[in-house]
Amino acid sequence: MTDANAFDIIIVGTGPAGLTAALYGQRLGMNCVVFGDVPGGNLYMVENLANFPGFPGGVPGTEWGVKTFQQAQMEGGLFTMSRLESLEKNGDGFAGTDVNGISYSASCAIVATGRVPIKLPGPHSDAKGVNFCSVCDGPLFRGKDATLAVVGSDNAAAQHALTLSLIAHKVVLIYRSRELMMDAVHQERIAARDNIDLMPETEVTGYVGLDLVEGLEIAVPSGGTETLPVDGVFLAIGWSPNTEMIKLPVETIDGGYLRTDEKLMTSIPGMFAAGDVRDTDLYQVLTGCADGARCVLNAAEFIKRSQG
């Protein structure tokens, strides 16, 4: 490894948390290397980011992501735009190797890798017609008089249903709970769309169709199962944090989220976690940004302390 690849902080992830960490880190005088893929992370799935302060009427998620990426880049640092394959200990610090096999070292690491949507278990979970991003894949159904299912009841499910209701003939929102788990503002908007049907207390038990989804097998409240013909399905049934590249015995909580202390440090000294990948109580852009800023400040203090 050459000195050119030695940094103060390795930042993994270019979502709101990682980009804010990079922005604050460089401005603090820390030399950062940033690994990532999509500028803005999961914001590519957010049609309109309506609750981030400073944008009356909202801002498209992709626009926010690209502008924040540009803002962070302008402060310097190295943006590899490659995914990190492994993060390990390297003496007192850390070593990271990316998908191109290039290795980097740093005194601290900030994991801001977010989380990915969970698939339904069982066969055909990768079939055509099973989707996770309504903004990206919803337009495939435009002009097709489609009936689309959204599975889930949280804010992400709400956004899928609202986006798809502009494209599809009908949207069916299927969820296991009796009540919707989304914000009241989303519930009101959904109630106002006459092409969104609600199916509470209903569980999807399987897909109908082989390579292409043609319907869903559902367990209905009255007991028994039915087949619901649909042209496509959008899942928002849960999340799984992206931690597989951490090759260290780090503590996690239920569901695999990284456990952090009040300084946002994980159980590995010098390794911090920001945003949706950690044990947060609010999975939002605002909290991800705040975590990113706090992580970098705490990492800078950690480096100063360890240098005596």
Ligand SMILES: Cc1cc2nc3c(=O)[nH]c(=O)nc-3n(C[C@H](O)[C@H](O)[C@H](O)COP(=O)(O)OP(=O)(O)OC[C@H]3O[C@@H](n4cnc5c(N)ncnc54)[C@H](O)[C@@H]3O)c2cc1C
């Ligand atoms: C449909 C939908 C609607 C939403 N609506 C809102 C909303 O209205 N308001 C709001 O505040 N929030 C909303 N959210 C939530 C918001 O998008 C997240 O809370 C936020 O993006 C979390 O930021 P993050 O930086 O922690 O993670 P992410 O945005 O997930 O970014 C993490 C990035 O790290 C990358 N990564 C993972 N592993 C690696 C690796 N090994 N190497 C390099 N990179 C890696 C990931 O691919 C990803 O690009 C919504 C989410 C969805 C899905």
